[in-house]
Amino acid sequence: MPFEKNRFTKTEFIDGEDEEDDYYAKFKFSTSSYVSSSSAPSQKTKTDNSTATKTVRQQTSHGQSALDSAIICALKSHPKTFRFTQKKLTEVSNTIQHLSICQIRELDLYGNYLTELPNEIQLLQSIESCNLDQANYRLVMNLVHNLTLILGNNKFEQFPFVISSLTKLSKLLLYRNNLKDLSPKACVYLTNLRILNLNYNFITQLPIEIGYLKQLEIFSIEHNQLQELPREIGSCTKLLELYLGYNQLKKLPLEIGYLTELQRLILHRNRLLELPESITNIKHSLKHLDVAANELRIFPSKFHSLNLNEFHYENNPLLVRAPIHSVQEQEILNLKELCARQTMRELRYTSSTVPANETYARQQKLRDEIQQSKRAKEILMQCTECQFCHNYFLNTWLECVEYLDVRKTFKNIHNSTTTANIVPQRVLLCSYECFNSPGHEYFGVAFP
Ligand SMILES: [Zn+2]
Numbered sequence: 001m002p003f004e005k006n007r008f009t010k011t012e013f014i015d016g017e018d019e020e021d022d023y024y025a026k027f028k029f030s031t032s033s034y035v036s037s038s039s040a041p042s043q044k045t046k047t048d049n050s051t052a053t054k055t056v057r058q059q060t061s062h063g064q065s066a067l068d069s070a071i072i073c074a075l076k077s078h079p080k081t082f083r084f085t086q087k088k089l090t091e092v093s094n095t096i097q098h099l100s101i102c103q104i105r106e107l108d109l110y111g112n113y114l115t116e117l118p119n120e121i122q123l124l125q126s127i128e129s130c131n132l133d134q135a136n137y138r139l140v141m142n143l144v145h146n147l148t149l150i151l152g153n154n155k156f157e158q159f160p161f162v163i164s165s166l167t168k169l170s171k172l173l174l175y176r177n178n179l180k181d182l183s184p185k186a187c188v189y190l191t192n193l194r195i196l197n198l199n200y201n202f203i204t205q206l207p208i209e210i211g212y213l214k215q216l217e218i219f220s221i222e223h224n225q226l227q228e229l230p231r232e233i234g235s236c237t238k239l240l241e242l243y244l245g246y247n248q249l250k251k252l253p254l255e256i257g258y259l260t261e262l263q264r265l266i267l268h269r270n271r272l273l274e275l276p277e278s279i280t281n282i283k284h285s286l287k288h289l290d291v292a293a294n295e296l297r298i299f300p301s302k303f304h305s306l307n308l309n310e311f312h313y314e315n316n317p318l319l320v321r322a323p324i325h326s327v328q329e330q331e332i333l334n335l336k337e338l339c340a341r342q343t344m345r346e347l348r349y350t351s352s353t354v355p356a357n358e359t360y361a362r363q364q365k366l367r368d369e370i371q372q373s374k375r376a377k378e379i380l381m382q383c384t385e386c387q388f389c390h391n392y393f394l395n396t397w398l399e400c401v402e403y404l405d406v407r408k409t410f411k412n413i414h415n416s417t418t419t420a421n422i423v424p425q426r427v428l429l430c431s432y433e434c435f436n437s438p439g440h441e442y443f444g445v446a447f448p
Helices: 022-038 041-045 051-075 094-101 119-125 134-145 160-166 184-189 206-214 231-235 252-257 277-282 337-346 356-372 374-381 431-438
Strands: 082-083 106-108 149-150 169-173 194-198 216-220 239-241 264-266 286-288 311-314 398-405 422-429
Touching: 051 082, 119 160, 119 374, 149 264, 160 184, 184 206, 206 231, 231 252, 252 277, 264 337, 264 431, 337 356, 337 374
Parallel strands: 082 106, 106 149, 149 169, 169 194, 194 216, 216 239, 239 264, 264 286, 286 311
Antiparallel strands: 398 422
């Protein structure tokens, strides 16, 4: 699980300098005693209901006053990280604004009962109130640029919109809440986010505004109910790691191919029927691909051009290799298909009998004509190369399969799989003529 650890930390102040201080020592005692009471709830539930309610209330108000005490402490020690985790806190009071004086880099409220945040949270990036010289100002700006907010394991049902005003926020962890969506407006404002973790929520779709998160490097939204990924994800071109496991995805947008920095793509336990052909655009960066437990039958053509170090594909209904002999009759192509094929052939054709300069002149004339016709250009752009004869086809092709030995194809692979190391890869041929020719290891696909 990426960057998601169970935290059992008590309130702690990194960089705290007043450890000998009487007040701090007393506070430490009261916090730890509070934690121990909250970590043994089973004893409380055995008492009658009214006592239990009272206990929760006491703990909550205790949580609130403990938070206030912690804030007072922080004001003395000026920590860079403020943690107040697993304290059954149901709300954050506006006293949180005083932390702005500390210019904290990280606010960690993991494992409470929070459902909303006070407006004052937006003051955490306010530095106007501080009396700073130029050098300090630059330092603080750097800190503010790296602001981290940890709200994992709370009770948020709606995206805490007030966070949107923390426009310098770079790391936001909201895993294990009850979120049903990601606020589109938040995406528009949080353009400096580099890390976003929304694991273990109930999100069914992402807004198209996700494309505003152009600085995003790590995005994790595992264990949700995502049914599709918006094509705008292709605008997040700085993504290095994308975790989409345990969702309901049936397909991925073609635009995934724009993520040319992506090193890690985790898709296990979805319902993917196929991967987009464009995935091979990220062959230079992609090292780790996990598509285990989906509904894949075949991998895209040129899948072998990826440079994977780690590849998980078990538990997919992959096409099995059980060849039977078959010769197919030549098909009849329509006029549009024939014209497209002929044009592409003429554009690339070189003859041993016709002088090269004549061929070049004719091809140049043809190119000029195509340039002038927008429609012709669009059609010819859709042509694909036959993997056997290397001529181009438009809309009529034969889908075949070849089998890749995973270990031979991805030489640097280091994960050990117990299943077979052979996977099917799509091959597109222009005709049965190519299919029936000897000299290849491509198989047709027989449907039962
Ligand atoms: Zn062909």
